[in-house]
Amino acid sequence: MTDVPDDRRYRESHEWYRPADGRVGVTDFAQDELGDVVFVELPDAGTEVRAGESFGVVESIKAVSDLYAPVSGTVAATNDALAERPELVNEDPHGEGWLVELEGVDEADVEALLDPAAYRDTLG
């Protein structure tokens, strides 16, 4: 069964946002669909991202997929570990495989996201 942690909110396109530290990543369901992740392209710190717009790409052997920002904000940090170890997205999508950390996030954007139960429902 796919893992959907309770401490964060979700976008239907399978990204998560954790209010406690502003981190964004892809869900366990997404990493499983993607298969072996081999490359992640992320914006530099300081970049403004907008909710619902593409902020990067994740490449698996099978496919290239856009990453959509769950909320608007400014990139405070990116997960540098992914440059050497993109497989962290597969191994620990909700933890060490995080993508970017956002700041200046509007609470209304967060409220518009799916809660864990609603996201779980989208997975059928």
Added chain:
Amino acid sequence: MTLREPPLREAHAAAGATFTEFGGWEMPVDYGSIRAEHRAVRESVGKFDVSHMGEVTVAGPDAAALADRLTTNDVGRLDPGEAQYTAMVDEDGHLLDDAVLSRLPSGGFLLVPNAGTDAETTARWRAHRDEWSLDADVTNVTDDRALFAVQGPEAVELVDALATADLSALPRFDCVRTDVAGVTALVSRTGYTGEDGVEVLADAADAAALWDALECQPCGLGARDTLRVEMGYLLAGQDFDSSDDPRTPYEAGIGFVVALDTDFVGRDALAAATDPEERFTGIRLSERAVPRHGYEVVDAGGRRLGTVTSGTLSPTLDAPVALGYLPADVDEGTEVGVVVRGEPKSGTVEAPPFLERDE
């Protein structure tokens, strides 16, 4: 459109396979990890259900004559129990398909064309047979057969232990009729991975017994693709396409399957095309990115040189590699770029295979 399914579709699903559409078939793309499956084949052994490949039998007094006129290689070189890699081209010498043609131990021929081309191939062979008044039966048996590839340094040992025939002595590209795990099968020492191994053809009704007896890592089309790209093997429909990207065998780097001293459809066109302006080659990228079908290849000055036809992140080399057509005067070692999302990523021209392998 309804997708065709291999006999063991449900068994693959139960084993955790995810599926993809390929050539009109719904086939396993992986059983969890393309990387792990790829590694199993390079280091030990893996099994692939390749029942989407076509199987067309050609029998009768003129079977050899028909095969010789529709394939580029020299069918006369095949003794019973031998197979050859070959190509089928149109009147202009452009590749329609590449295939393995076996002269069966019992007589007659088995042609294994690519996925989804079996009906068209059968119709074309029958039309030519009628046109030339040849006496041959052309039968499409694709839906009645299961085809499994067992590949890797330990593959022959694994299948040999289950077979009545001595497979360890089977030469490369030979085939033999034998029981495997109690199932009547045609085993050929062929494959599409660059590793030693066999392909086992059996009745669809025996598929489950055979597959289950071949105890090793199941592998999907994802690993099949990464393995063949590392070797620079062509994939029909992707590295050549008779309508979208027509290429001759010489352009595609398989001139060795063209026997110009035999008479086949497209022969005259090919005799005049032995020195092509573009050739199929490889590129290894030094920057991390994944080259994919359709990406542009540029020279150091940003001018377009060609297009990537296949690419992947090589699991063995942990480096991005690409295949495609470049002008024949672009030498190995030339620095080129592959344009990934608008950015040229640096690489070097390197004729495949990207790995050294004893075949």
